[in-house]
Amino acid sequence: DAKTTQPNSMESNEEEPVHLPCNHSTISGTDYIHWYRQLPSQGPEYVIHGLTSNVNNRMASLAIAEDRKSSTLILHRATLRDAAVYYCILRPRVAGGTSYGKLTFGQGTILTVHP
Amino acid sequence: GAGVSQSPRYKVAKRGQDVALRCDPISGHVSLFWYQQALGQGPEFLTYFQNEAQLDKSGLPSDRFFAERPEGSVSTLKIQRTQQEDSAVYLCASSLLAHANTGELFFGEGSRLTVL
Numbered sequence: 362d363a364k365t366t367q368p369n370s371m372e373s374n375e376e377e378p379v380h381l382p383c384n385h386s387t388i389s390g391t392d393y394i395h396w397y398r399q400l401p402s403q404g405p406e407y408v409i410h411g412l413t414s415n416v417n418n419r420m421a422s423l424a425i426a427e428d429r430k431s432s433t434l435i436l437h438r439a440t441l442r443d444a445a446v447y448y449c450i451l452r453p454r455v456a457g458g459t460s461y462g463k464l465t466f467g468q469g470t471i472l473t474v475h476p
Numbered sequence: 477g478a479g480v481s482q483s484p485r486y487k488v489a490k491r492g493q494d495v496a497l498r499c500d501p502i503s504g505h506v507s508l509f510w511y512q513q514a515l516g517q518g519p520e521f522l523t524y525f526q527n528e529a530q531l532d533k534s535g536l537p538s539d540r541f542f543a544e545r546p547e548g549s550v551s552t553l554k555i556q557r558t559q560q561e562d563s564a565v566y567l568c569a570s571s572l573l574a575h576a577n578t579g580e581l582f583f584g585e586g587s588r589l590t591v592l
């Protein structure tokens with residue numbers, strides 16, 4: 362599986378934007394870029410995903426580089442509830458009924474939000 | 477509730493005991509995943525079911541680990557002769573579709589296993 366690289370930790374202040382980077386230089390053409398986050402003592406939760414174009418949803422925005430070798434998760438106004446571990450994951454191609462798009466988690470980025 | 481439910485939330489076992497962890501996925505979800513998460517680490521894949529078929533068990537660490545989903549809904553992860561290194565949070569996730577690399581996975585809160 363293609364690998365992602367994220368900073369171990371980042372800090373932000375409440376109500377400020379946060380840009381969480383992810384490098385994935387070995388991404389293949391059909392890998393989707395997924396982001397999940399895990400709040401303390403909870404299971405991971407889906408944040409957003411994309412393939413080539415930038416994506417927006419109610420939680421965040423995903424900016425994907427033109428060469429797809431990196432991406433950035435953007436939280437527009439961080440809140441204390443956004444303090445979590447953020448995982449950038451490449452979900453592999455599904456083909457021929459034999460693949461199912463396994464999620465392989467890395468270490469993620471621990472985001473601390475200061476009041 | 478409508479989410480993924482796991483039980484027990486906490487389990488303490490003596491070394492050598494057998495344990496069984498249960499996962500109730502969201503109704504109608506075809507795909508079911510088990511992950512193991514050690515303290516301070518990201519979740520590690522254990523096994524995958526599509527309905528009742530276990531299509532991938534490549535992540536199971538040893539033959540002491542066994543998972544089943546006999547009727548394509550509830551799943552049980554069984555660990556025989558538990559060892560201290562089995563101490564971790566065991567996460568279950570379900571997804572509506574099979575063979576999709578865009579579908580969202582819904583995770584339960586996990587079962588925390590402590591082996592003494």
